[in-house]
Amino acid sequence: MKILYMGTAAAEGWPGLFCSCPVCSHARAAGGRNLRTRTQAMLDDDLLLDFPPDTYCHALNYGLDLGKIQTLLVTHSHMDHWFPTDLIHRHEHFGHGAEGVLEIYGNEAVEKAFYDHILIDRFKPHPIDDVVHFHRTHGGDHIRSGAWEIVAVPADHDKREEPLVYICKKDGKTVFYGHDTGANLSQAAWDLLAAERFDLVSLDATMGQKTIGGYHMGLPDIEPFLAKLAALGCVDSHTVKVINHFSHNGEMTHDQLTAWGAARGILAAYDGMTVEF
Template sequence: MKIRYLGTAAAEGWPALFCSCPICTKARAEGGKNLRTRTQAIVDGELLLDFPPDTYCHALKYGLELARIQTLLVTHSHMDHWFPTDLIHRHEHFGHGVTGVLDVYGNQAVKDAFDAHILVDRFKPHPIGDVVHFHVTHGGDRIQSHGWEIIAVPADHDKREECLVYICKKDGKTFFYGHDTGLNLSEEAWKLIAAEHYDLVSLDATMGTKRIDGYHMGLADDEIMFAKLAELGCTDDHTVKVINHFSHNGEMTHDQLEAWGAQRGIHVAYDGMEIEF
């Protein structure tokens, strides 16, 4: 199984769109792995995780044929994870040769945003009900989609909606994709997480050196989470550990993040990074 991190930044991107802080200034000057678009990942070229406004950019940069994607998991409705307007382009009027149906899974707020952007007068001549099917998803739901077994897990994020993270399984491999969430997961969430053994775990590291009470994790929270997963028997020495979803407000450069990860056997995601597991 192979995961590719298409984008690895928080909502404002990195360097942030309107920011001149030292971290953003350094990123603009040095480029390379310091330049991060909004968070998105693809697994085995067929399972897409989140749909940010940078999706078109990702498709161009990495040569993705998104017409072939048939499963899309959306974590929550924040704009850096969900830009539904672009899904209108799956209609034959805009995109030719689309394969089958795109099954989209997300919470009610994600569905509401989809409806608000797609079910408008401008797009009425181009209904996409035959090529995009939306499935309102709740924590604890078990999904079967095009050979994937997916478990939706309640996240510790925006309390105004039912944010989700996902456990995904196929062909004997299992991974946990934990973006966006804080450390204060519910008893229901831990029960779902603890029931699995993971080949790869990808955790939120938005806050960098800082800590907040939930919503996102920083590096100290990541260490606690990885330790708890090991204690529960969910991971072992062969489990690939990744941190992802970075903000310039975490006040660490990519080199500093990599140095931190190297000391702990943790991969620091960057745009375009591929990991086979």
């Protein structure tokens, strides 16, 4: 199995769109892996995780034919993870040759945003019911999509909706994709995680050297979270461990994040990073 990290930043991007803080100024000057678009990933070329405003540039940057994708998991409705207007372009009027139906899974707020963006007067002549299906999803749901077995896990994030993180399984490999979430998961969430043995774990590290006690994680949360997974038998020395979804407000450069991870056997994701496992 492989995962492609197409975007690895929080909502503002990195450097932040209107920001001149030291970390953003450094990123603009240094370029390369210091430049991060909004978080999105793809598993095995056929399962898409989130749909941010940067999806179009990701498709260009990585030579992707998104018309072949038939499974999209959306974590929550925040704009850096969910930009549904672009999905109208799966209609034959805008794009030709998309394969089958794109099955989208997300919570009620994600569903509402989807229909609010698609069911507008301008798009009424181009209904996408035949090419995009939305499935309202709740924590604890078990999903089968193509060759994938997926478990939706309640996240520790925005209390105004039901944010989800996902366990994804195929061909004997299992991934935990944990963005966006804090470390304070519910018992129901921990029970779902405890039932699995992970080949790769990707964890939210938005806050960098800080911790805010929920909503997002920072580096001080990562090792205790991994230790709990290890105590449950979910991870071991063979599990690939990744930190991802970084904000400039974490006040760490790419090199600093990489060094922190290297000292602990953890990869710091960057835009374009592919991990095979």
